[in-house]
Amino acid sequence: MGRKLLLEHAHVEGINTYEVYRKHGGYRAVEKALKTMAPEDVVEEVKKSGLRGRGGAGFPTGMKWSFIAKPEGVPRYLLCNADESEPGTFKDRYLMEKIPHLLIEGMILSSFALGANTSYIYIRGEYSWVVFILEKAIKEAYANGWLGKNILGTGFDLDLHVTPGAGAYICGEETALIESLEGKRGNPRVKPPFPAVKGLWQSPTVVNNVETIAAVVPIVNDGGDEYAKIGIGKSTGTKLISASGNINKPGVYEIELGVPVEEFIYSDEWCGGIKNGKRIKACVPGGSSVPILPHFLITKTANGEQRLMTYESLSDGGFASGSMLGSGGFIVYDEDQCIVRNTWNFSRFYHHESCGQCSPCREGTGWMEKVLWRLENGQGKLSDIDLLSDVAKKIEGNTICPLGDAAAWPVSAAIRHFREEFEWHINEPKACMERNYGLVKEPLATV
Amino acid sequence: MQRFPEGKQKSALIRALHITQEENGGWLSIAAMDHLAEVLGITPIEVYEVATFYTMYNLAPVGKYVLEFCHTGPCAIEGAERIVAYTQQKLGIKTGETTADGFFTIKEVECLGACGYAPMMQVGEFFHEHLTEAKIDQFIEDCRAGKIDKGTWKMH
Ligand SMILES: Cc1cc2nc3c(=O)[nH]c(=O)nc-3n(C[C@H](O)[C@H](O)[C@H](O)COP(=O)(O)O)c2cc1C
Numbered sequence: 001m002g003r004k005l006l007l008e009h010a011h012v013e014g015i016n017t018y019e020v021y022r023k024h025g026g027y028r029a030v031e032k033a034l035k036t037m038a039p040e041d042v043v044e045e046v047k048k049s050g051l052r053g054r055g056g057a058g059f060p061t062g063m064k065w066s067f068i069a070k071p072e073g074v075p076r077y078l079l080c081n082a083d084e085s086e087p088g089t090f091k092d093r094y095l096m097e098k099i100p101h102l103l104i105e106g107m108i109l110s111s112f113a114l115g116a117n118t119s120y121i122y123i124r125g126e127y128s129w130v131v132f133i134l135e136k137a138i139k140e141a142y143a144n145g146w147l148g149k150n151i152l153g154t155g156f157d158l159d160l161h162v163t164p165g166a167g168a169y170i171c172g173e174e175t176a177l178i179e180s181l182e183g184k185r186g187n188p189r190v191k192p193p194f195p196a197v198k199g200l201w202q203s204p205t206v207v208n209n210v211e212t213i214a215a216v217v218p219i220v221n222d223g224g225d226e227y228a229k230i231g232i233g234k235s236t237g238t239k240l241i242s243a244s245g246n247i248n249k250p251g252v253y254e255i256e257l258g259v260p261v262e263e264f265i266y267s268d269e270w271c272g273g274i275k276n277g278k279r280i281k282a283c284v285p286g287g288s289s290v291p292i293l294p295h296f297l298i299t300k301t302a303n304g305e306q307r308l309m310t311y312e313s314l315s316d317g318g319f320a321s322g323s324m325l326g327s328g329g330f331i332v333y334d335e336d337q338c339i340v341r342n343t344w345n346f347s348r349f350y351h352h353e354s355c356g357q358c359s360p361c362r363e364g365t366g367w368m369e370k371v372l373w374r375l376e377n378g379q380g381k382l383s384d385i386d387l388l389s390d391v392a393k394k395i396e397g398n399t400i401c402p403l404g405d406a407a408a409w410p411v412s413a414a415i416r417h418f419r420e421e422f423e424w425h426i427n428e429p430k431a432c433m434e435r436n437y438g439l440v441k442e443p444l445a446t447v
Numbered sequence: 448m449q450r451f452p453e454g455k456q457k458s459a460l461i462r463a464l465h466i467t468q469e470e471n472g473g474w475l476s477i478a479a480m481d482h483l484a485e486v487l488g489i490t491p492i493e494v495y496e497v498a499t500f501y502t503m504y505n506l507a508p509v510g511k512y513v514l515e516f517c518h519t520g521p522c523a524i525e526g527a528e529r530i531v532a533y534t535q536q537k538l539g540i541k542t543g544e545t546t547a548d549g550f551f552t553i554k555e556v557e558c559l560g561a562c563g564y565a566p567m568m569q570v571g572e573f574f575h576e577h578l579t580e581a582k583i584d585q586f587i588e589d590c591r592a593g594k595i596d597k598g599t600w601k602m603h
């Protein structure tokens with residue numbers, strides 16, 4: 001059994017209410033921080049903890065916080081990124097739904113550390129009932145003196161609000177999120193200036209993922225050093241993994257970083273193995289944006305070492321033979337799944353979600369979708385495979401925001417590891433059309 | 448609107464559009480958007496720009512029940528495409544269309560953050576998970592019988 005820091009009380013009856021949360025030690029960290037620590041002390045503990053952003057990029061949180069500009073007389077903002085739209089990721093929803101006060105407590109601590117007196121939780125609009133849950137919990141926190149003016153008599157003021165989006169994956173990108181919060185289209189901004197200098201309404205702003213902010217609670221309670229004892233190397237603490245695909249036990253799991261991937265997939269504590277007694281074919285370990293791995297590179301690295309659930313181990317081998325921990329959206333594919341179809345599906349997703357500002361992303365994602373659909377429908381040519389690689393390469397690194405890369409990587413990786421399957425689609429068009437997906441296939445209408 | 452500092456009322460737009468859509472029978476008409484612009488003190492184009500960007504806003508009339516099927520990767524490998532095809536056939540409409548009786552609209556949307564409970568659809572505030580053909584049959588029957596409430600969330 002691993003230690004649980006975030007979901008320890010997730011199954012306690014009524015933990016979503018203030019009373020029960022408080023009875024289980026809730027808001028102790030706020031008392032400790034506001035009464036006995038300076039904001040810099042909280043930042044220091046977070047630095048010591050080694051906590052890395054749980055939204056996908058894994059950037060050290062303490063360092064990110066220390067970058068925030070502090071000009072005199074200008075407000076600072078903390079924004080919680082609860083947009084959670086990366087395919088395969090559903091951990092933040094689980095946390096907010098089950099233990100909304102944990103996020104609120106983390107928001108108070110993090111706002112205190114950053115010197116923010118107004119903070120927002122930006123949540124995807126589709127989670128409308130979670131907005132309701134959060135707003136109810138915030139009201140309870142105000143009523144009990146944890147939010148508002150002069151919290152605990154310490155002179156620290158904080159107002160916390162929830163703002164829903166309206167359906168756009170790109171609003172998870174931090175500058176798009178800021179634009180959206182300002183009531184505009186979610187078009188990512190050109191950086192610099194970085195949000196830490198000019199963010200929401202041109203003020204210094206930090207954007208952090210739900211899970212990152214929640215992790216500040218145990219860090220303040222137990223101290224950064226204690227948190228850093230969990231995990232391996234630079235992958236400290238626990239991580240929420242949302243497991244989906246062809247496995248026996250999909251769901252949200254909190255693991256100590258460092259669990260072997262093999263154990264995570266096959267142990268009954270977690271995924272419980274592949275459904276219907278099938279074999280594993282591939283795995284996307286960190287949300288749709290990260291490279292797909294073929295079965296022989298999932299549980300072991302190219303060097304034959306055991307692959308672990310850590311930032312370093314999952315990316316061991318670079319893009320040639322590794323992937324990324326990403327957002328922790330762990331998708332498992334069994335032997336019957338079609339890699340070409342899955343790649344097409346993801347390309348369609350990125351094409352649909354591209355904001356359209358940069359032509360490599362806007363046009364490139366469209367091309368990839370179109371070519372992949374052609375291949376999947378037995379109308380591809382051998383040259384299409386190289387065309388795809390080429391388009392993907394032209395997008396990578398040539399765009400305003402990382403959505404372009406996120407669209408390109410899955411395509412490049414699928415071709416790298418499953419070229420034969422792409423070729424089969426071209427050489428055996430009839431067999432490939434006959435494969436039964438229970439679908440009526442239609443040609444692509446428009447691109 | 449008090450959520451935002453003085454002079455930043457535009458930030459209320461996204462939520463205000465949600466409310467407008469709800470009150471306008473599930474979609475945003477030009478008249479409704481123009482009215483909202485006036486209330487918020489911004490230009491109509493600022494409202495249209497936003498309304499056309501986000502997928503949750505419907506710019507044409509929709510049925511009473513909008514069936515929003517997730518068709519992204521994790522749902523797809525658990526049978527989302529089959530479920531969508533089944534529902535299309537059953538209701539005699541394609542994605543984006545509304546049944547003649549004005550009851551159902553089918554929409555296909557991207558990942559809704561329920562990938563572990565695939566295949567899934569959202570109707571109103573509800574997520575309907577682990578969909579099967581039988582569940583779709585039951586759901587449609589319940590809608591027709593007026594048994595489905597779109598707006599109150601129940602934990603499952
Ligand atoms: C296209 C795109 C979508 C993203 N979606 C999310 C998201 O849904 N949730 C999230 O926390 N971070 C998302 N990110 C990452 C954020 O930009 C940002 O790095 C993160 O919120 C920082 O928080 P962290 O340091 O706590 O991880 C996305 C990035 C990109 C480029």
Ligand code: SF4
Pocket residue numbers: 170187188353354355356357358359361362399400401402403404
């Ligand atoms: S990379 Fe794509 S999503 Fe990002 S800013 Fe450019 S066009 Fe928009």
Ligand code: FES
Pocket residue numbers: 087088089517518519520521522523557558559560561562563565567
């Ligand atoms: S892929 Fe359908 S909910 Fe995520």
